Amino acid sequence: xxxxxxxxxxxxxxxxxxxxxxxxxxxxxxxxxxxxxxxxxxxxxxxxxxxxxxxxxxxxxxxxxxxxxxxxxxxxxxxxxxxxxxxxxxxxxxxxxxxxxxxxxxxxxxxxxxxxxxxxxxxxxxxxxxxxxxxxxxxxxxxxxxxxxxxxxxxxxxxxxxxxxxxxxxxxxxxxxxxxxxxxxxxxxxxxxxxxxxxxxxxxxx
Numbered sequence: 001x002x003x004x005x006x007x008x009x010x011x012x013x014x015x016x017x018x019x020x021x022x023x024x025x026x027x028x029x030x031x032x033x034x035x036x037x038x039x040x041x042x043x044x045x046x047x048x049x050x051x052x053x054x055x056x057x058x059x060x061x062x063x064x065x066x067x068x069x070x071x072x073x074x075x076x077x078x079x080x081x082x083x084x085x086x087x088x089x090x091x092x093x094x095x096x097x098x099x100x101x102x103x104x105x106x107x108x109x110x111x112x113x114x115x116x117x118x119x120x121x122x123x124x125x126x127x128x129x130x131x132x133x134x135x136x137x138x139x140x141x142x143x144x145x146x147x148x149x150x151x152x153x154x155x156x157x158x159x160x161x162x163x164x165x166x167x168x169x170x171x172x173x174x175x176x177x178x179x180x181x182x183x184x185x186x187x188x189x190x191x192x193x194x195x196x197x198x199x200x201x202x203x204x205x206x
Contacts, residue, residue: 006134006137006138006141006142006146006150007138007146007149007150007152007153008153009134009150010134010138010150010151010153010154010157011153011154011156011157012157013130013134013154013157014153014154014155014156014157014158014159014160014161015157015158015160015161016157017126017154017157017158017161018157018158018159018160018161018162018164018165019161022120022122022195023079023083023116023120023122023195023199024047024116024117024120024123024162025162025165026083026188026191026192026195027043027047027083027086027112027113027116027192028040028043028044028047028113028162028165028166028169029165029166029168029169029188030086030090030169030185030188030189030191030192031043031109031112031113031166031169032165032166032167032168032169032170033169033170033172033181033184033185033188034090034093034185034188035109035170036170037166037167037170037171038170039109039170040109040165040166040167040169040170041163041166042108042109042110042113043109043110043112043113043116043166044113044159044162044163044166045110045113046109046110046111046112046113046114046116046117047113047114047116047117047162048113048155048158048159048162049113049114050113050114050117050118051117051123051155051158052151052155054117054127055127055131055135055151055154055155056148056151058127058131058132058135058147058151059135059138059139059144059147059148059150059151060144060147063132064124064127064128064131064132065128066124066125066128066129067121067124067125067128072121072125072203073203073204074203075119075120075121075124075203076121076199076200076202076203077199077200077203077204078119079119079120079121079196079199080195080196080197080198080199080200080201080202080203081196081200082115082116082119082196083192083193083195083196083199084192084193084196084197084200085196086107086112086189086192086196087189087190087191087192087193087196088189088193089106089107089189090185090186090188090189090192091186091189091190091193093185121199131154134150134154135147135150135151138150169188
């Protein structure tokens with residue numbers, strides 16, 4: 001980053017972060033495919049509201065250690081269990097869009113977005129190994145204001161990329177028939193299950 005702008009670097013990192021397939025993108029795609037763009041945007045708000053709050057705390061001086069050992073294993077187990085539960089919820093819906101009465105009995109999309117960040121081991125690894133050094137450099141160059149500018153750039157890049165995921169899931173299925181859309185929603189539920197099982201296994205096995 002020597003000679004370069006930390007804000008521009010953060011913007012590129014944010015776009016790349018959203019473009020890398022992972023649990024967060026799987027949750028956003030599943031939510032938007034299941035309930036359309038409005039539901040996807042609600043999940044997106046939960047994701048980036050939480051991620052942004054954590055980044056602001058880092059910019060203001062909070063220290064985050066890269067998780068390892070039992071902490072990392074615990075995050076993998078918790079995150080894997082969350083994805084499996086979301087997958088079960090998707091399968092139980094039969095691939096259909098949630099009705100108003102069903103939404104009262106399931107986890108709200110905003111909460112799903114929040115949990116996909118809080119229980120995401122990759123997210124905490126990113127905060128400790130990438131975001132912390134980036135913000136430390138920004139603080140040395142421009143103080144707290146410079147660090148907050150980097151946060152805005154990184155969140156902006158990531159939100160733009162994840163917003164494209166929401167539009168893909170919410171608008172893309174409108175052009176398909178209901179049978180195809182239901183099959184896609186079930187396939188996304190199975191994708192969540194696969195990611196969840198992988199995290200569970202990696203967290204439980206030595």
